[in-house]
Amino acid sequence: MAVSTNTILICAGGACISAGEKSVKQVLEEKLREYALDGVVRVVETGCMGACDLGPIVAVFPEGVYYQKVNTENVKKIVEEHILKGRVVEEMLFEGPQGKIAAEVYEEHPFFKKQVKIATRNLGIIDPMNIDEYIARDGYFALTKVLTEMTPEQVIEVVKKSGLRGRGGAGFPTGLKWEFTRKSQSDKKFVVCNADEGDPGAFMDRSILEGDPHTVLEAMTIAGYAIGGQKGYIYVRAEYPLAIERLKNAINQAREYGFLGENILGTGFSFDIEIRIGAGAFVCGEETALINSIEGKRGQPNVKPPYPAQKGLWGYPTLINNVETFANIPPIIIKGADWFASIGTETSKGTKVFALAGKVKNTGLVEVPMGITLRELIYDIGGGVPNNKKLKAVQTGGPSGGCIPAEYLDTPVDYESLKELGAIMGSGGMIVMDEDTCMVDVAKFFLQFTVDESCGKCTPCREGTRKMLEILEKITRGEGEEEDLEKLEELGKIIIDSSLCGLGQTAPNPVLSTLKYFRDEYEAHVKEKRCPAKVCKDLIRYVIDSEKCVGCTACARVCPVGAISGEVRKAHDIDPEICTRCGSCIEVCRFGAISKVSP
Amino acid sequence: MEKSVCKEHEKLYRELDEFIQEVEGDSSALIEVLHKAQQIFGHLPIEVQEHIAEKLNIPVSKVFGVVTFYSLFTMKPRGKYQIKICLGTACYVKGADKLMDRFKEELEIEEGEVTKDGLFSLHAVRCLGACSMAPVVMIGESDFYGRVTPDEVPKIIRNYKNRGGK
Numbered sequence: 122m123a124v125s126t127n128t129i130l131i132c133a134g135g136a137c138i139s140a141g142e143k144s145v146k147q148v149l150e151e152k153l154r155e156y157a158l159d160g161v162v163r164v165v166e167t168g169c170m171g172a173c174d175l176g177p178i179v180a181v182f183p184e185g186v187y188y189q190k191v192n193t194e195n196v197k198k199i200v201e202e203h204i205l206k207g208r209v210v211e212e213m214l215f216e217g218p219q220g221k222i223a224a225e226v227y228e229e230h231p232f233f234k235k236q237v238k239i240a241t242r243n244l245g246i247i248d249p250m251n252i253d254e255y256i257a258r259d260g261y262f263a264l265t266k267v268l269t270e271m272t273p274e275q276v277i278e279v280v281k282k283s284g285l286r287g288r289g290g291a292g293f294p295t296g297l298k299w300e301f302t303r304k305s306q307s308d309k310k311f312v313v314c315n316a317d318e319g320d321p322g323a324f325m326d327r328s329i330l331e332g333d334p335h336t337v338l339e340a341m342t343i344a345g346y347a348i349g350g351q352k353g354y355i356y357v358r359a360e361y362p363l364a365i366e367r368l369k370n371a372i373n374q375a376r377e378y379g380f381l382g383e384n385i386l387g388t389g390f391s392f393d394i395e396i397r398i399g400a401g402a403f404v405c406g407e408e409t410a411l412i413n414s415i416e417g418k419r420g421q422p423n424v425k426p427p428y429p430a431q432k433g434l435w436g437y438p439t440l441i442n443n444v445e446t447f448a449n450i451p452p453i454i455i456k457g458a459d460w461f462a463s464i465g466t467e468t469s470k471g472t473k474v475f476a477l478a479g480k481v482k483n484t485g486l487v488e489v490p491m492g493i494t495l496r497e498l499i500y501d502i503g504g505g506v507p508n509n510k511k512l513k514a515v516q517t518g519g520p521s522g523g524c525i526p527a528e529y530l531d532t533p534v535d536y537e538s539l540k541e542l543g544a545i546m547g548s549g550g551m552i553v554m555d556e557d558t559c560m561v562d563v564a565k566f567f568l569q570f571t572v573d574e575s576c577g578k579c580t581p582c583r584e585g586t587r588k589m590l591e592i593l594e595k596i597t598r599g600e601g602e603e604e605d606l607e608k609l610e611e612l613g614k615i616i617i618d619s620s621l622c623g624l625g626q627t628a629p630n631p632v633l634s635t636l637k638y639f640r641d642e643y644e645a646h647v648k649e650k651r652c653p654a655k656v657c658k659d660l661i662r663y664v665i666d667s668e669k670c671v672g673c674t675a676c677a678r679v680c681p682v683g684a685i686s687g688e689v690r691k692a693h694d695i696d697p698e699i700c701t702r703c704g705s706c707i708e709v710c711r712f713g714a715i716s717k718v719s720p
Numbered sequence: 721m722e723k724s725v726c727k728e729h730e731k732l733y734r735e736l737d738e739f740i741q742e743v744e745g746d747s748s749a750l751i752e753v754l755h756k757a758q759q760i761f762g763h764l765p766i767e768v769q770e771h772i773a774e775k776l777n778i779p780v781s782k783v784f785g786v787v788t789f790y791s792l793f794t795m796k797p798r799g800k801y802q803i804k805i806c807l808g809t810a811c812y813v814k815g816a817d818k819l820m821d822r823f824k825e826e827l828e829i830e831e832g833e834v835t836k837d838g839l840f841s842l843h844a845v846r847c848l849g850a851c852s853m854a855p856v857v858m859i860g861e862s863d864f865y866g867r868v869t870p871d872e873v874p875k876i877i878r879n880y881k882n883r884g885g886k
């Protein structure tokens with residue numbers, strides 16, 4: 122029995138946890154104990170493995186067999202069949218369109234097939250708590266190469282030539298940023314990793330930190346060498362406790378192995394990394410605000426220039442890069458700039474990780490080559506929109522981004538093309554919306570976010586976004602006037618032009634892009650007091666079709682406010698004055714008698 | 721009774737002071753210290769802020785400024801069970817606002833408030849990294865609920881009520 126080499130990886134990403142990962146793990150460990158295997162088979166929690174809607178996911182290595190939708194019952198089979206008898210549990214394998222996928226070719230799953238994994242290459246494959254597994258997959262090889270064979274200038278040259286651009290949102294060329302920081306004269310310099318991940322629909326950075334923390338440490342150390350820095354800080358959101366724990370552990374291991382600290386690998390180069398924890402302010406993702414926050418202050422942005430590359434932490438030159446940007450560095454060093462530059466488009470090289478979610482069948486974390494079309498992403502990888510609904514729009518870039526309508530699905534995903542459409546690449550949130558999504562409501566959602574998160578320093582951002590939100594609220598209440606749409610556009614332009622930081626400068630984007638592509642929907646709200654997607658509460662009513670209603674009373678029983686009346690076996694009726702539009706009755710009616718109407 | 725409360729408090733302050741001593745000399749320690757203090761006391765009343773200001777040798781106004789700036793810091797106590805409803809984009813698109821409404825209705829409190837019995841408080845949070853299971857609710861630090869419908873809300877609340885103050 123060759124069981125002693127087995128490692129069982131269990132995905133502890135957010136989706137799998139909410140699908141019951143913790144209790145699955147508990148049963149798994151009990152079962153292993155029962156067979157006295159707890160000493161020989163390791164159970165390891167990893168970061169998100171990507172196919173979140175199939176969770177909880179359990180993978181058995183070294184075979185590399187992935188099991189989907191594991192629960193507290195069928196997990197026992199993994200132990201009793203796979204581990205003990207070496208038999209793959211067929212019925213639990215990933216499912217493709219043609220049925221179960223044999224273990225060896227799980228890459229054939231359409232969800233994985235079009236993906237190219239660079240930044241997420243180790244996610245769900247290695248034990249993030251074990252540095253040896255990282256090393257076994259070429260970990261710290263790039264650092265060794267850099268420190269022993271390359272000058273800082275050569276490192277910067279490779280990064281420049283690779284064409285890598287910042288993955289934190291703005292897309293600034295990474296190599297150039299490194300070069301600027303190198304050229305700033307100072308005896309002290311810092312490297313900062315931006316792990317604040319503020320986009321409220323994205324979790325790529327978190328998954329990298331949880332699933333492969335060493336790659337970030339290695340890249341930061343390489344960056345430290347390249348710019349002439351001595352110390353690094355990782356600024357992580359407090360909401361990511363697992364990521365923080367993994368990073369701490371990784372830092373300790375790296376110090377033990379001599380990859381961090383004094384005289385790294387005996388080369389004379391010294392570099393160390395510390396963690397700083399945020400406290401829940403979206404604006405702290407902005408680099409100058411982040412620096413203030415690391416210094417223990419209120420996280421408000423400063424005027425640029427000076428840029429952090431000139432004057433950053435405590436006034437010293439500071440290089441700030443995003444988690445995913447860093448995760449690309451070790452492979453670029455090992456495989457070379459030309460390899461990286463061969464992936465992607467003319468202006469956008471390499472890959473991008475997206476958190477694909479919303480009204481799409483296969484949701485999860487995907488890494489795709491730049492230049493892939495939205496259609497491929499959403500239909501080939503995402504499996505399209507569920508329930509035969511029509512795709513309406515795709516939102517990228519979170520509160521700084523915009524909504525791209527279905528007509529533009531053949532647009533390639535790269536920095537420039539998305540920007541041209543009034544959206545942005547952003548940090549990687551990609552939310553699919555279908556015909557049941559109201560675009561005015563979506564714009565209102567994002568604006569509410571910015572109003573909550575504006576740091577208050579600039580009047581246009583603080584007051585202007587509030588004013589825009591009020592107008593949107595008015596429109597969704599059915600009190601909008603025709604001038605309101607122009608007012609929104611005017612206000613938007615003013616806020617963009619006169620805000621200090623990127624938050625204000627991009628806050629109007631969700632409104633402006635929906636106004637541009639879905640103006641008719643705004644007009645329906647304003648002129649006809651109608652919400653075409655039947656979302657805005659004040660513009661819809663719930664009604665019961667007396668022809669279809671059999672009087673089963675299910676709806677009346679579920680209504681929390683007692684708005685539904687009617688006798689058993691007789692048609693029921695909803696009192697619109699009492700009804701709060703909660704939608705519960707529609708869900709329970711098995712006869713399809715209840716529907717929403719908007720005049 | 722009075723005395724034991726006092727003693728309890730003393731112990732908490734001592735724990736905080738030990739932590740402050742550990743990180744001393746670090747000019748960026750304030751946020752870390754506040755995190756620790758909130759973990760110890762549950763929230764950050766003005767007395768605790770004054771204490772921290774004194775220990776770190778900075779004006780109280782600076783401590784207050786930082787506490788009020790960051791949304792994770794709170795000066796009001798929170799419920800024993802903090803109900804966090806994800807209002808991230810994916811959850812919103814899948815109807816998380818309806819969940820929020822239902823929780824408000826059932827608990828008869830608004831967002832950010834605590835129920836009279838101190839058992840529950842209601843909070844909107846952003847993406848919990850579980851977008852595939854949207855809409856998502858998290859209670860406390862580890863109980864996750866995915867694909868929640870408004871109908872399930874009363875049941876979820878009841879579960880915790882039955883556990884009571886324990």
Ligand SMILES: Cc1cc2nc3c(=O)[nH]c(=O)nc-3n(C[C@H](O)[C@H](O)[C@H](O)COP(=O)(O)O)c2cc1C
Binds near residue numbers: 287292293316319
């Ligand atoms: C309001 C605002 C929020 C931001 N949030 C983040 C964030 O959460 N993560 C991030 O990496 N960059 C964020 N950025 C971008 C950073 O300011 C900075 O450009 C980035 O960290 C640079 O790294 P990169 O070049 O590797 O992308 C934000 C910018 C603004 C204006």
Ligand code: SF4
Binds near residue numbers: 582626
């Ligand atoms: S634009 Fe908004 S968030 Fe940015 S500094 Fe000004 S007020 Fe603060």
Ligand code: SF4
Binds near residue numbers: 695
């Ligand atoms: S939508 Fe909600 S409040 Fe209105 S009738 Fe149906 S169950 Fe009652």
Ligand code: FES
Binds near residue numbers: 132138
């Ligand atoms: S959270 Fe488990 S696969 Fe994404």
Ligand code: FES
Binds near residue numbers: 807811846848849
């Ligand atoms: S948006 Fe709610 S979990 Fe991501």
